[in-house]
Amino acid sequence: MAEDKRKVVIELRNVKRYFQVGSETVKALRGVSFKIYEGEFVTIQGTSGSGKSTLLNQLGCLDTPTEGEYILDGISVRSMSKNQRAHLRNRKIGFVFQNYNLLAKTTAVENVELPLMYNNKYNAKQRREAAVKALQAVGLGDRLEHKSNQMSGGQMQRVAIARALVNNPAVLLADEATGNLDTRTSFEMLVLFQELYKKGHTIIFVTHNPEIAEYSSRNINLRDGKIREDTINTNIKSAAEALAALPKPQDD
Amino acid sequence: MNLLNLFKVSITAVASNKMRSFLSMLGIIIGVAAVIIMMSIGQGSKESIRKELSTMGTNLLTIRPGADMRGGVRQDPSAMQTLKMADYQRIMQEKKYVTKVSPEVTSAGQVIYGNNNTNSTIYGESPEYLDIKQWVVEEGDCFTEEDVKKAAKVAVVGKTIVTELFGEGADAIGKTIRFKSIPLRIVGVLKSKGYNSWGMDQDNVIIAPYSTVMKRIAAQTFFSSIVCSAITEDLSDTAIEELTQILRENHKLKGDAADDFTIRSQAEMMATMSSTMDTVTLILVVAAAFSLLVAGIGIMNIMLVSVTERTKEIGLRMAVGATGAVISLQFLIESVLISVTGGLLGILVGCSASGFLVPAFGMPSSVPAWSIYVSFLVCVCIGILFGYIPAQKAARMDPIEAIRHE
Numbered sequence: 027m028a029e030d031k032r033k034v035v036i037e038l039r040n041v042k043r044y045f046q047v048g049s050e051t052v053k054a055l056r057g058v059s060f061k062i063y064e065g066e067f068v069t070i071q072g073t074s075g076s077g078k079s080t081l082l083n084q085l086g087c088l089d090t091p092t093e094g095e096y097i098l099d100g101i102s103v104r105s106m107s108k109n110q111r112a113h114l115r116n117r118k119i120g121f122v123f124q125n126y127n128l129l130a131k132t133t134a135v136e137n138v139e140l141p142l143m144y145n146n147k148y149n150a151k152q153r154r155e156a157a158v159k160a161l162q163a164v165g166l167g168d169r170l171e172h173k174s175n176q177m178s179g180g181q182m183q184r185v186a187i188a189r190a191l192v193n194n195p196a197v198l199l200a201d202e203a204t205g206n207l208d209t210r211t212s213f214e215m216l217v218l219f220q221e222l223y224k225k226g227h228t229i230i231f232v233t234h235n236p237e238i239a240e241y242s243s244r245n246i247n248l249r250d251g252k253i254r255e256d257t258i259n260t261n262i263k264s265a266a267e268a269l270a271a272l273p274k275p276q277d278d
Numbered sequence: 279m280n281l282l283n284l285f286k287v288s289i290t291a292v293a294s295n296k297m298r299s300f301l302s303m304l305g306i307i308i309g310v311a312a313v314i315i316m317m318s319i320g321q322g323s324k325e326s327i328r329k330e331l332s333t334m335g336t337n338l339l340t341i342r343p344g345a346d347m348r349g350g351v352r353q354d355p356s357a358m359q360t361l362k363m364a365d366y367q368r369i370m371q372e373k374k375y376v377t378k379v380s381p382e383v384t385s386a387g388q389v390i391y392g393n394n395n396t397n398s399t400i401y402g403e404s405p406e407y408l409d410i411k412q413w414v415v416e417e418g419d420c421f422t423e424e425d426v427k428k429a430a431k432v433a434v435v436g437k438t439i440v441t442e443l444f445g446e447g448a449d450a451i452g453k454t455i456r457f458k459s460i461p462l463r464i465v466g467v468l469k470s471k472g473y474n475s476w477g478m479d480q481d482n483v484i485i486a487p488y489s490t491v492m493k494r495i496a497a498q499t500f501f502s503s504i505v506c507s508a509i510t511e512d513l514s515d516t517a518i519e520e521l522t523q524i525l526r527e528n529h530k531l532k533g534d535a536a537d538d539f540t541i542r543s544q545a546e547m548m549a550t551m552s553s554t555m556d557t558v559t560l561i562l563v564v565a566a567a568f569s570l571l572v573a574g575i576g577i578m579n580i581m582l583v584s585v586t587e588r589t590k591e592i593g594l595r596m597a598v599g600a601t602g603a604v605i606s607l608q609f610l611i612e613s614v615l616i617s618v619t620g621g622l623l624g625i626l627v628g629c630s631a632s633g634f635l636v637p638a639f640g641m642p643s644s645v646p647a648w649s650i651y652v653s654f655l656v657c658v659c660i661g662i663l664f665g666y667i668p669a670q671k672a673a674r675m676d677p678i679e680a681i682r683h684e
């Protein structure tokens with residue numbers, strides 16, 4: 027794809043990440059290279075321990091590679107200071123975690139506002155407006171003032187996705203975002219991710235579940251810290267259809 | 279993140295854990311209240327002593343035997359016998375800036391009337407003593423110079439002596455009491471002065487001619503002191519010079535030989551008393567301040583627990599863009615918020631206790647304004663000082679590990 031004209035959001039060049047555990051060196055990433063273009067929905071798939079989370083931490087600027095180069099939206103991350111990376115995360119990255127990570131006793135809209143609290147360009151009013159918009163985008167426009175402990179798992183994950191979208195990030199990073207949800211809710215979440223994909227968001231979705239790869243536009247398969255397969259999915263399944271085909275719950 | 283947002287976040291955190299926040303404030307509240315109460319008692323006592331001393335006559339001068347003792351050097355007992363009758367007579371002859379003079383001999387002991395007895399102090403004085411110390415004779419009269427010459431067995435007594443020996447309000451004039459088995463006829467009763475600020479009953483006194491006390495009771499040839507009054511307060515220093523010259527001549531002290539007596543003015547006494555009071559206050563305040571130190575450690579403890587408990591929250595905040603400095607500031611503001619809120623409550627408690635509770639116990643109190651400002655400032659410092667370590671702990675967290683923390 028060397029002649030590809032699309033914008034490159036993420037570029038990894040032979041990224042390695044080693045951990046020193048006692049006298050042993052754990053090679054979590056052994057040289058990973060790829061480019062991710064704007065508007066792609068990429069699943070990173072692999073068995074447990076294959077290096078998915080480590081890779082995602084690199085992509086999310088939470089960690090720096092032991093070796094290799096990482097360029098996010100044209101910016102080289104490798105030589106950045108901690109504070110610079112914090113700033114970069116605030117402006118370019120949206121995280122969705124497996125266990126939602128919402129602030130306790132805090133309303134949905136306040137949770138979504140959080141990243142903007144660390145951005146001086148937003149005043150209180152703009153922050154609220156952006157948060158409400160993000161919550162409407164994930165279908166929670168009517169749940170703004172619900173506290174995190176008054177919501178279901180699916181709703182909490184929607185709030186988390188709204189929080190990841192609120193700063194208009196260059197890339198949305200999800201680590202096992204459906205890992206804690208039941209099948210039905212997982213599909214609802216996939217429907218949402220596909221909608222976001224159709225709107226043009228760049229999404230990287232880490233999962234150990236090979237099935238999910240069928241719903242993304244591209245799948246990177248990891249094994250032992252190396253890319254085993256990197257395939258474009260030309261036949262993207264519709265999550266909405268899969269959801270409709272699921273056996274209806276009893277009370278529906 | 280701007281400061282206002284940080285304050286909001288910190289207030290929310292402190293408010294969402296009301297019980298814990300209050301408990302960690304409690305130490306500060308108690309500490310600050312204690313400091314303010316101690317300072318107010320110290321200040322109040324100083325003011326009331328000052329008032330008391332000034333009603334005793336601001337032109338009062340006291341001559342004591344022995345060199346200036348303020349250095350704390352112990353002196354030979356003979357050095358305490360330097361004030362003699364000749365000194366008194368010479369002062370009486372030559373005084374210009376001194377109006378009234380009374381030599382003083384005191385003795386403590388039991389005073390008896392019939393079956394009743396009480397412990398008291400007898401003051402041997404000249405009749406001028408009552409004017410110098412501003413005593414007023416309420417019933418009867420003071421003894422006279424004539425009584426002094428004859429070493430007459432007469433006395434003027436305070437109200438407490440009357441109450442103890444004859445019953446409250448009884449007529450004591452003309453009755454004969456015994457002090458250390460010497461019979462003394464009461465010729466006058468003094469108007470009550472009440473308790474002084476040291477809690478001493480000023481009415482528990484017997485005043486008799488100095489000659490009587492010297493010869494018949496104390497059996498000594500020297501005075502324990504000589505009290506005088508300068509013409510005016512402003513002339514106190516001149517009067518002291520005059521007295522010094524008279525006494526040095528009389529004691530045949532030549533050249534640079536040290537004085538074998540000490541003259542203190544009331545103004546000096548006031549300064550000494552208030553510096554003594556300052557020392558006492560300081561000790562009390564330091565003790566109270568230690569409780570603030572302990573309270574600060576309490577806050578640090580709570581903040582460390584809070585940081586550990588909120589590891590996940592810290593990780594999340596870092597993941598969405600909070601820098602270490604911002605996280606550190608958040609927790610620092612939180613601990614300052616706790617210490618300052620505690621401090622304000624402590625000031626409130628301390629001031630109301632000083633205003634209502636302390637006077638109810640009969641103690642003088644007056645809150646110095648600066649103690650409020652200082653308390654407030656100290657609380658801000660405690661918050662920063664003891665919040666620093668927990669804040670650093672939060673700031674140094676690794677977001678990846680923090681967010682995984684359960």
Ligand SMILES: Nc1ncnc2c1ncn2[C@@H]1O[C@H](COP(=O)(O)OP(=O)(O)O)[C@@H](O)[C@H]1O
Pocket residue numbers: 045046047052053054072073074075076077078079080081
């Ligand atoms: N901080 C770390 N210290 C030491 N070893 C680590 C650390 N993080 C990950 N690893 C190791 O790196 C490998 C890949 O881990 P990870 O990226 O979490 O895999 P996955 O998310 O695919 O399950 C594992 O063997 C894991 O033990």
Ligand SMILES: [Mg+2]
Pocket residue numbers: 078079
């Ligand atoms: Mg993982």
